[in-house]
Amino acid sequence: MIDNYKAWNVPKICMLFPVQVAERIIATPLIGSVYVDKLVWAEERNGYYSVKSGYKLAMKCIFRNDKYHVEGNWKEIWKAHAPHKACHLLWRLCRGCIPTRRRLLERHVDCDVHCPLCEDEVEDDVHTFFTCVSTQSSWQAAGLSSVLGSAACQQGSAVDRVFALCRNEDYATIGRVATLLWSIWHNQNDKFWNDNVRSPIQIGRAAFDHWNEWFAVHKLRSNDDHDVPLVSTNRWEKPHIGWLKCNVDAAFFVGAGRTAMGACFRNNSGEFMAEITQWQQLTLSTEEGEA
Incomplete structure (x- = not known):
C-alpha cells in the first residue's frame, strides 16, 4: 500500500516540495496500530457520526454568522422552573420556529x-x-394577568416580550408563563387537528395545575438530592486491538430469592459484540453475584 502511495503521489508532492523533502515525507512510517484507513467523526469519542453531535456542530457554525444570532437572555429560558417542553416552546418562539398560520403562509x-x-x-x-x-x-x-399584562410584556415583538419577562421575573414565574404558553399552543393544535377546543378558563386552570404538579415533584426530588449517590467519574476504557472487554453486573431480589446477572462484550472500538442475561433461583452475596 505504501509503494503504491509513493508511485502515485511522488509527482504531486514534488510539485509542492523539493525532491529530497518529498522523499522524506513519503518515507515517514505509518502508525503501527493503524492497518486500514477509515473516516473518523472528530465530534464523537468513538469516531462515529451521530445526529446529536452533527446538530451541535451545525449550530456552532450557524451562530458564528451574525445573520442568525439573536441577542437575548437565552440561559434564563433554560433555567426557568418549568417542564422541558414548556422551556423548549419559549426557545422556539424566540427563534421564530412556531408554525403559526402567518409563518406557514410565508413558507x-x-x-x-x-x-x-x-x-x-x-x-x-x-x-x-x-x-x-x-x-x-x-x-x-x-393567575398571571399582572405579569403578562405589565407594560414590559405589552410592547414589541413576541421575542421582545419573552426576554423582557426573563429580565424582570424570577425563574418560577417564567416557568409558569412558559407552561401557560405551552397550554395555549396545545389548545390551538387541538382545535385545528381534532376540532376540540377548551374554554380560556379551562386552559388557564390546566396550565396552573400542570405547573404546580410539576413543581411539587421537582421540589420533592430536589429535597432528596442528598440521598442520591454521586455519579462515578470512572470511564470505560478500550481493550487492546484484537481483544474484547466484558463488563458484568448483578442484581439481587432478596424477597423473591433470585439473583439476576448480565454481561456485555465490546471490542477495542467500543462497538457492541454480544450480551447475555440470566437469573437463578438462589440468593447470593454481592461478591458471589459479581463473580
Whole structure:
C-alpha cells in the first residue's frame, strides 16, 4: 500500500516540495496500530457520526454568522422552573420556529391566516400568545394577568416580550408563563387537528395545575438530592486491538430469592459484540453475584 502511495503521489508532492523533502515525507512510517484507513467523526469519542453531535456542530457554525444570532437572555429560558417542553416552546418562539398560520403562509403553505379561535385577526406569534381575546382570558385563570399584562410584556415583538419577562421575573414565574404558553399552543393544535377546543378558563386552570404538579415533584426530588449517590467519574476504557472487554453486573431480589446477572462484550472500538442475561433461583452475596 505504501509503494503504491509513493508511485502515485511522488509527482504531486514534488510539485509542492523539493525532491529530497518529498522523499522524506513519503518515507515517514505509518502508525503501527493503524492497518486500514477509515473516516473518523472528530465530534464523537468513538469516531462515529451521530445526529446529536452533527446538530451541535451545525449550530456552532450557524451562530458564528451574525445573520442568525439573536441577542437575548437565552440561559434564563433554560433555567426557568418549568417542564422541558414548556422551556423548549419559549426557545422556539424566540427563534421564530412556531408554525403559526402567518409563518406557514410565508413558507408558501396555502392556508387560512386567521386565528382559529377568534377568527378575526391574523394568527402570528404576538396574536397567538399575547393579544388574542381567548389568550388574554386564560391569563386570569392561570393567575398571571399582572405579569403578562405589565407594560414590559405589552410592547414589541413576541421575542421582545419573552426576554423582557426573563429580565424582570424570577425563574418560577417564567416557568409558569412558559407552561401557560405551552397550554395555549396545545389548545390551538387541538382545535385545528381534532376540532376540540377548551374554554380560556379551562386552559388557564390546566396550565396552573400542570405547573404546580410539576413543581411539587421537582421540589420533592430536589429535597432528596442528598440521598442520591454521586455519579462515578470512572470511564470505560478500550481493550487492546484484537481483544474484547466484558463488563458484568448483578442484581439481587432478596424477597423473591433470585439473583439476576448480565454481561456485555465490546471490542477495542467500543462497538457492541454480544450480551447475555440470566437469573437463578438462589440468593447470593454481592461478591458471589459479581463473580
